Amino acid sequence: MDIKKIKEKPIKFFKKLLDFLKYVFFGKDLKSDLLFFGFLLLLYITMKVTYPYLLSVVMSPSMEHTNFNYEKYLRYNITEEEIKNWPFIRGINRGDIVIIFPIEDPLKDIKEGDVVLYIGVDGRPIMHRVIKIVNISNSVCFIIMGDNNPSPIYYQKENCMPPERIIGKVIFRIPYLGIPKVILTELISKIYLWYLSN
Numbered sequence: 597m598d599i600k601k602i603k604e605k606p607i608k609f610f611k612k613l614l615d616f617l618k619y620v621f622f623g624k625d626l627k628s629d630l631l632f633f634g635f636l637l638l639l640y641i642t643m644k645v646t647y648p649y650l651l652s653v654v655m656s657p658s659m660e661h662t663n664f665n666y667e668k669y670l671r672y673n674i675t676e677e678e679i680k681n682w683p684f685i686r687g688i689n690r691g692d693i694v695i696i697f698p699i700e701d702p703l704k705d706i707k708e709g710d711v712v713l714y715i716g717v718d719g720r721p722i723m724h725r726v727i728k729i730v731n732i733s734n735s736v737c738f739i740i741m742g743d744n745n746p747s748p749i750y751y752q753k754e755n756c757m758p759p760e761r762i763i764g765k766v767i768f769r770i771p772y773l774g775i776p777k778v779i780l781t782e783l784i785s786k787i788y789l790w791y792l793s794n
Contacts, residue, residue, distance in 0.1 A: 649696045649713055649764055653774030654688055658742030661687035672728050682709030687743050691775040696764040703736055703759055713764035716752050
């Protein structure tokens with residue numbers, strides 16, 4: 597068995613692969629641009645299939661700070677100083693893109709002040725902030741509330757959210773990059789409502 601040939605085969609393959617990737621990412625012609633676009637599309641589809649919430653456009657104003665006040669947190673014994681140490685202290689706006697990291701164990705991975713994603717009772721994902729972690733009858737639950745909401749949403753059980761409903765944690769925010777999706781969604785909704793009324 598020729599060891600030199602055995603070594604050469606994978607080296608040639610990886611060299612060709614590296615040259616191809618350089619061409620796709622740094623090529624200056626239309627073919628490389630199309631291959632790059634195809635790569636991004638494949639990456640996006642893979643992300644949507646494996647964890648659809650990784651890149652999410654914020655569609656609701658519930659985390660905005662237009663009318664934000666600290667007083668609603670006083671009933672939970674949360675001080676203004678504690679709030680100032682929370683992540684995303686300026687809120688998250690409608691039209692922002694957020695990167696949501698999946699979490700395995702909310703009891704270990706989530707702390708007070710974190711912005712989390714949970715599955716609502718209707719099956720839709722909701723992104724709000726954990727304002728308190730409490731122990732009730734020997735079981736831990738999270739008190740969750742949107743920064744722009746006056747109180748937790750009781751029918752969603754935000755006043756005592758079981759840990760297993762929390763599926764992700766917001767780790768990064770890209771301001772207003774998702775505005776086109778918000779506009780397009782509103783336009784489609786208006787067209788649909790107009791169609792139903794005629």
